[in-house]
Amino acid sequence: MQISIKSEADIKKMRVAGRLAAEVLDMIEEHVVVGVSTNELNRICHDYIVNVQKTIPAPLNYGSATEMYPNGFPKSICTSINNVICHGIPSDKKLKNGDAINIDITVIKDGWHGDTSRMFTVGKIPGRTQKLIDVTKECMEIGIRMVAPGVYLGDIGFAIAKHANSHNFSVVREFCGHGIGQVFHEAPQVLHYGRKGTGVKLKEGMTFTIEPMINIGKPGVKILKDGWTAVTKDKSLSAQWEHTMVVTKTGVEVFTVSDKYKFDY
Ligand code: MF3
Ligand code: CO
Ligand code: CO
Numbered sequence: 397m398q399i400s401i402k403s404e405a406d407i408k409k410m411r412v413a414g415r416l417a418a419e420v421l422d423m424i425e426e427h428v429v430v431g432v433s434t435n436e437l438n439r440i441c442h443d444y445i446v447n448v449q450k451t452i453p454a455p456l457n458y459g460s461a462t463e464m465y466p467n468g469f470p471k472s473i474c475t476s477i478n479n480v481i482c483h484g485i486p487s488d489k490k491l492k493n494g495d496a497i498n499i500d501i502t503v504i505k506d507g508w509h510g511d512t513s514r515m516f517t518v519g520k521i522p523g524r525t526q527k528l529i530d531v532t533k534e535c536m537e538i539g540i541r542m543v544a545p546g547v548y549l550g551d552i553g554f555a556i557a558k559h560a561n562s563h564n565f566s567v568v569r570e571f572c573g574h575g576i577g578q579v580f581h582e583a584p585q586v587l588h589y590g591r592k593g594t595g596v597k598l599k600e601g602m603t604f605t606i607e608p609m610i611n612i613g614k615p616g617v618k619i620l621k622d623g624w625t626a627v628t629k630d631k632s633l634s635a636q637w638e639h640t641m642v643v644t645k646t647g648v649e650v651f652t653v654s655d656k657y658k659f660d661y
Contacts, residue, residue, distance in 0.1 A: 397583035399575060401601035406508070407642055407649075410577065410603060413503060413510035414640050414651025416449050420473075420501045421514050422656045428497065428516040431490050434475035437499065438486035442472040445503055454502035454509055454580050462623025469624060474500040474513070481568055481609050481617060481626040481634040493519035496529060498636045502580065509576050511605050512652035513638040524612065525633060531563045532610040532635040535588070539606040540639060541661065543648035547598045552606070553590025560588075560610045568609035568634070570617045571626065575604045576640055598643045603651075607638030 402410065423444055427437060445453045453472035461468060469483070476484035476498040477491070484498075491497065500513035515529045535556045542552050557567045573586030584596045588608040613632025620627060628634050639659065640651045650659040 399583045399596065399602055400577055401599065402577060402603050402642065403601070406577065407601075407603075409506050409508040410510065410640070410642065411651050413451075413505040413508040414512070415510070415654060416451055416505055417501045417503045417510035417512045417640070418652045418654040418657055420444060420449070420503065421499060421512060422654050424499060425516065428491065428499070428518065430493050430519050433488050433490045434477070434484070434486040435488055437475060438471045438473050441501065445472065449503065449505075452504040454504050454511075458580065464622045465624070474498070476500070476634075476636070478633055479628045479631045481611070481628060482571055482636060483624045483626050485622060485624055491518045494521050494525070495519075496521060496525050496633065496635065500636075500638065507578050509578070509580050509640075510652055511576055511580070511638060511640045513607065513636055514657075515635050515637060527563070528565060528610065528612050528633055528635045531560065531565060532608060533637045535559050535608040535610060536606055536637040536639065537660075539588070539608070540641060540648060540650060540659070543598060543641060543643055544646065545598055545600050545643060548593055549584060549586055549596045549598070550590035550594035551592050553587040553595070554592050556608050557589035560608070566611045566613065566615035568611060568615055568617060571609055573605040573607045573638075575602070577603055600643050600645050603640065603642045605638055605640050607636060609634055609636045
């Protein structure tokens with residue numbers, strides 16, 4: 397697959413889309429509390445995306461039909477709680493004390509995508525949960541800080557997995573980061589494991605996400621009957637963080653930042 401190189405004008409639009417996606421996460425933070433349902437979080441985000449930002453929630457109706465959801469993904473955001481790795485579908489389920497939840501937002505602004513997710517915690521969480529969340533964020537940041545022209549995606553995947561494994565956590569292999577632009581998921585695939593010196597060699601103007609999913613237990617994945625929800629096979633806790641970025645002349649620029657959540661290069 398051809399990897400598209402974005403122009404300065406394209407990058408300008410992706411910068412806007414990225415910031416808008418990050419601002420949805422800023423907005424929703426205060427609503428992530430004991431007793432709120434993920435449907436309610438979905439509704440608040442959807443209304444903000446559509447009515448305030450005048451952007452489009454990319455997940456809604458995205459992807460191929462499944463038996464249960466013939467129009468693709470049925471909601472506007474992904475909400476993945478505890479042992480859910482990714483693509484959790486908002487429902488009537490209410491958040492409870494000690495939960496860890498990933499909220500994944502993708503908006504389309506003027507035809508360009510911004511894709512970002514963060515972990516949020518509910519009430520008082522166990523120390524082990526916080527450790528997984530912190531290490532997963534470090535995995536994403538380590539990967540992002542390596543991005544520059546001439547670097548191999550295999551180098552980045554290797555470094556991410558090395559950090560996760562050094563804490564005895566495991567890297568999910570079935571899902572990965574992805575090229576992004578006018579298309580939600582495009583080339584290249586950005587694996588969160590790899591071998592040094594292998595895979596795509598980065599060039600200025602490539603845009604993609606880094607979004608490691610890290611498990612406390614084993615890396616195995618199971619997809620629920622709804623066709624979307626990915627859970628850990630061993631029911632262990634999973635965490636994920638995601639940013640959208642571009643390879644610059646000298647390094648990287650993260651698009652999915654806001655005044656409240658800047659990227660520390
Ligand atoms: N935002 C997810 C990603 O990081 C994709 C969600 S696709 C959906 O790539 F259909 F599940 F919403
Ligand atoms: Co993504
Ligand atoms: Co995402």
